[in-house]
Amino acid sequence: MVITIDGPAGTGKSTVAMALAERLGFDFLDTGAMYRAVGLEALRRNTNLEDPRELAFVARHARIDFDWAKHPPTVKLNGETVGHLLRGGEATRAASYVAVVPAIREMLVAQQQRIGRERQNLVTEGRDQGTVAFPKAEFKFYLDATPAERARRRVAQLRSRGEIVDYNEVLGGIVSRDTRDATRSVGPLAVPPDAQVIDTTRMTQQQVVDAMAERVRAASAAASRSAAPAGG
Numbered sequence: 001m002v003i004t005i006d007g008p009a010g011t012g013k014s015t016v017a018m019a020l021a022e023r024l025g026f027d028f029l030d031t032g033a034m035y036r037a038v039g040l041e042a043l044r045r046n047t048n049l050e051d052p053r054e055l056a057f058v059a060r061h062a063r064i065d066f067d068w069a070k071h072p073p074t075v076k077l078n079g080e081t082v083g084h085l086l087r088g089g090e091a092t093r094a095a096s097y098v099a100v101v102p103a104i105r106e107m108l109v110a111q112q113q114r115i116g117r118e119r120q121n122l123v124t125e126g127r128d129q130g131t132v133a134f135p136k137a138e139f140k141f142y143l144d145a146t147p148a149e150r151a152r153r154r155v156a157q158l159r160s161r162g163e164i165v166d167y168n169e170v171l172g173g174i175v176s177r178d179t180r181d182a183t184r185s186v187g188p189l190a191v192p193p194d195a196q197v198i199d200t201t202r203m204t205q206q207q208v209v210d211a212m213a214e215r216v217r218a219a220s221a222a223a224s225r226s227a228a229p230a231g232g
Contacts, residue, residue: 010150
């Protein structure tokens, strides 16, 4: 079974997806970490972030793996564990350039689909999981929140790591990222037609996870009842 969670930056997709996967006993795939890993490699190579060809070259020669024995799975870039480096402001900023390059999206979506075939049960989050990567997923969710709330969460996250950030700058970055994500030519941010939309602006993480887990369990139970042979 594949469960997709899509939505714009700052809606808590990664945290919620990780918690949902743990509750259901599923594997968790953080696709955003894949783009940030390519962004990190681009920064390490002093790549021109404005040059799609250079970025695609970096992506083709970057090996991104997950250690599925860890919970949540740790991200490896060319054999090095880099998860702790991927949530910083620089890697996130670089990822916003990486994510709009069609050749890179095609490469990473193909890898995500391969992971979906290899892992028996998967919760995967991103911006095109229910629309492009796994259009036939059994359950699809789309998380949203106001830009102001998403900026507040992002600032709190970065400050908790000791980074000095400005709220208005973060808000402007989120609005710009939304525009780029929604208008890119490959895998644009969109609500999957069959997804349940959840506005997380005034919800806690626990409430969001509870709502999603309840829907999955209720639907699974109903499917089991309909598949059970009639008594007699």
